[in-house]
Amino acid sequence: MTPKLDRTPLGWAARAIRVPGSERRTALQAAKATVAAVAAWLLATRVIGLSQPFLAPYAAIFLVEATVYRSLLGWAQQVGSVTVGVLLAAGAAQLVPEQTVTLALVVFVGLLVGSWRRFGGSGVWVGVTGMLLVTYGTTRSSELLGDRLLETALGAAIGLVVNVVIFPPLYGERVAAAADRLASALTGLLEDTAELVRADEPPENLDDWLGRVSDVRSLARAAEDASGLTREGRFLNLRKRSRHSGTQHEASLRTLGALWPPVEQLAAAVRTTSEGREPFVYPWPKARDALADLLLELAAAVRDTAVPGRAADLERCRSLMCQVEDRLVSSDDGVTATLGLGAMALPVRRLLRQLDHR
Numbered sequence: 001m002t003p004k005l006d007r008t009p010l011g012w013a014a015r016a017i018r019v020p021g022s023e024r025r026t027a028l029q030a031a032k033a034t035v036a037a038v039a040a041w042l043l044a045t046r047v048i049g050l051s052q053p054f055l056a057p058y059a060a061i062f063l064v065e066a067t068v069y070r071s072l073l074g075w076a077q078q079v080g081s082v083t084v085g086v087l088l089a090a091g092a093a094q095l096v097p098e099q100t101v102t103l104a105l106v107v108f109v110g111l112l113v114g115s116w117r118r119f120g121g122s123g124v125w126v127g128v129t130g131m132l133l134v135t136y137g138t139t140r141s142s143e144l145l146g147d148r149l150l151e152t153a154l155g156a157a158i159g160l161v162v163n164v165v166i167f168p169p170l171y172g173e174r175v176a177a178a179a180d181r182l183a184s185a186l187t188g189l190l191e192d193t194a195e196l197v198r199a200d201e202p203p204e205n206l207d208d209w210l211g212r213v214s215d216v217r218s219l220a221r222a223a224e225d226a227s228g229l230t231r232e233g234r235f236l237n238l239r240k241r242s243r244h245s246g247t248q249h250e251a252s253l254r255t256l257g258a259l260w261p262p263v264e265q266l267a268a269a270v271r272t273t274s275e276g277r278e279p280f281v282y283p284w285p286k287a288r289d290a291l292a293d294l295l296l297e298l299a300a301a302v303r304d305t306a307v308p309g310r311a312a313d314l315e316r317c318r319s320l321m322c323q324v325e326d327r328l329v330s331s332d333d334g335v336t337a338t339l340g341l342g343a344m345a346l347p348v349r350r351l352l353r354q355l356d357h358r
C-alpha cells in the first residue's frame with residue numbers, strides 16, 4: 001500500500017531535504033531568486049549608485065527561470081520590453097503635456113505593443129514600465145530614463161548568471177517518473193484488453209475500460225511534455241552530463257511514447273468489434289485466445305521497456321503474432337470474423353514492430 005503523502009509545510013520541507021525532486025528544486029530556485037534580487041539591489045545601489053533601482057531586483061527574480069534556455073530568452077525579452085516601455089513613455093511625455101492623457105496613451109499602446117509574440121510573457125511590461133515612469137514623473141529626465149534601462153539590464157543579467165552558474169535546473173527525475181507511469185499504464189491497459197478479448201461475450205458496458213484508455217492518453221501527453229522540458233533543461237546547462245540529466249531514461253520514454261498510437265488504434269479496433277459494428281464481427285474463441293496471449297506477452301515487454309538498459313524478450317511475441325496472422329489467411333472463421341481479427345491484429349503488429357526497433 002502506498003504511504004500517504006505528507007502535504008504539511010513540514011512534510012514538504014522534509015522531502016526537499018531528503019530526496020531530489022520538485023520540492024527541492026522549488027526551494028533551490030527560490031533561494032537563487034533571493035540571491036539574485038539582493039545582489040542586483042546591492043550592485044545597483046552601492047556600487048553603481050543608482051537612485052531607487054526598483055527594476056533591478058524585479059528583473060533578477062524573474063530571470064531565475066525553469067531552465068537555462070528560458071532564462072536566456074527571458075533576458076532578451078525582459079530587456080526588450082522594458083526598453084520599449086521606457087522609449088514609449090519618453091516619447092508620449094514629449095508629445096502630450098497632460099499626465100493623465102499620457103498615462104492612458106502609454107498604457108493602451110504599451111499593452112498593444114506588448115502583445116507581440118516575440119515578447120512572450122514579458123510583453124505586459126511594455127505598458128507597465130511606461131505606466132510606472134509616467135506616474136513617478138520621471139519621463140522628462142533622460143538621466144532617470146537611462147537609469148531604468150541600466151538597472152533592468154543589470155538585474156536581468158544577474159538573474160541569468162545566477163541561474164546558469166548556481167545549480168542550473170535539470171528535470172531528469174521527471175523523465176524517469178513519466179516513463180514509469182506510462183509503462184505501468186500501458187501494461188495495465190494491455191492486460192485489461194487481453195482479458196476483455198478473451199471473454200466469450202463482448203461486455204455490454206465498456207466505460208471502465210474506456211476510462212483506462214483516456215488515462216493512458218493523458219499520461220502519454222504528460223510524458224511528451226516531460227521529455228521536452230528535460231531536453232530544454234539540458235540546453236546550455238553546465239550540468240547536462242550529470243546523472244540527474246535524464247539521458248538514461250530518454251530512450252525508454254521515446255519508445256513508450258511511440259507505443260501509444262498503436263495501442264490507441266488497438267483500443268479503437270477492440271471497441272468496434274466488441275460492439276458488433278458492421279462489417280466487423282467478434283473473432284472466434286481460438287483466434288481471441290491467441291490474440292489475448294500475445295497482448296499479455298506484449299504487456300510484459302512494455303514493462304521491461306521502462307527499465308534503462310533492459311532488453312525485452314520478444315521471441316514469444318513473434319511466435320504468437322505468427323499464429324494470429326496464420327488465422328487471418330488460413331482459417332474458416334468467416335469473412336466478417338476474420339475482418340474483426342484483422343482490425344485488431346494490425347495495431348498489434350505495429351506495437352510489436354515498435355518494440356522490436358527499440
